[in-house]
């Protein structure tokens with residue numbers, strides 16, 4: 001069942017269109033990874049999906065209902081973990097959560113139950129009475145996540161929740177996401193860490209320059225790189241005729257060339273194919289300055305599609 005549906009959604013600031021006509025469906029109960037280079041439009045898209053920002057064009061439905069209605073039913077279904085920490089430094093962890101619980105209109109008894117439940121979930125029950133300014137960055141982030149979960153939302157949006165934090169907090173967040181999945185929650189997750197996407201996400205969309213350029217399960221996406229990506233840097237631009245011959249080699253599955261000096265070649269069966277490619281280039285007096293074979297994984301696909309590393 002689709003729980004989030006975006007149809008031709010765009011966002012423009014003046015002349016600049018930062019999200020451009022995206023269609024996206026997220027199924028109930030899945031962990032959905034949303035990845036892209038810096039400035040690609042991830043946070044803008046998440047802000048629109050979570051009813052914090054109005055799209056310039058297009059429609060967004062949450063649980064079958066148009067988000068433009070912005071009623072409390074929709075808001076109660078959504079939990080938002082922003083990129084920046086939004087906590088009161090001079091209050092304790094418990095009091096911060098108490099404040100957020102009050103915003104959801106919870107009564108005293110319910111607040112206490114929910115706060116204790118969520119502090120257990122994020123592994124910080126023993127620090128509940130301590131002031132937030134004494135917490136590490138990772139612990140603050142866990143409390144920030146706790147605040148977004150207090151009202152037991154169906155859908156949780158997490159914008160880079162693990163950026164710049166210690167391994168213990170990172171692991172705690174991974175464990176929490178697994179628990180949320182077991183509880184049947186839907187999580188939309190942005191990150192620059194490819195290994196998180198590979199290990200946690202059911203499906204992934206890659207956004208670049210405001211457009212979704214790829215989507216699918218992790219294994220579907222990784223399969224697009226076959227057995228690896230061969231990157232070759234030539235001294236001089238490669239003539240068109242040789243590029244065409246390269247593309248014809250059996251086992252060359254896909255190829256891009258940047259000004260004909262940088263070749264990115266998706267290959268099958270590297271042991272056979274690399275020697276064929278090298279022979280062709282040598283026979284045609286092409287001087288290779290550098291050559292490397294990248295493994296078949298999401299990071300490599302990302303590099304192939306966007307020309308950028310996930311963590312650039």
Ligand SMILES: Nc1ncnc2c1ncn2[C@@H]1O[C@H](COP(=O)(O)OP(=O)(O)OP(=O)(O)O)[C@@H](O)[C@H]1O
Nearest residue numbers: 013016018019036037038039040041042043044045
């Ligand atoms: N309020 C705004 N006014 C003008 N431009 C904006 C505004 N908010 C975002 N942008 C621009 O929109 C583009 C997309 O930004 P966004 O924050 O969605 O990217 P992102 O993919 O989340 O990037 P990052 O990985 O760096 O967080 C960027 O070029 C950004 O400068």
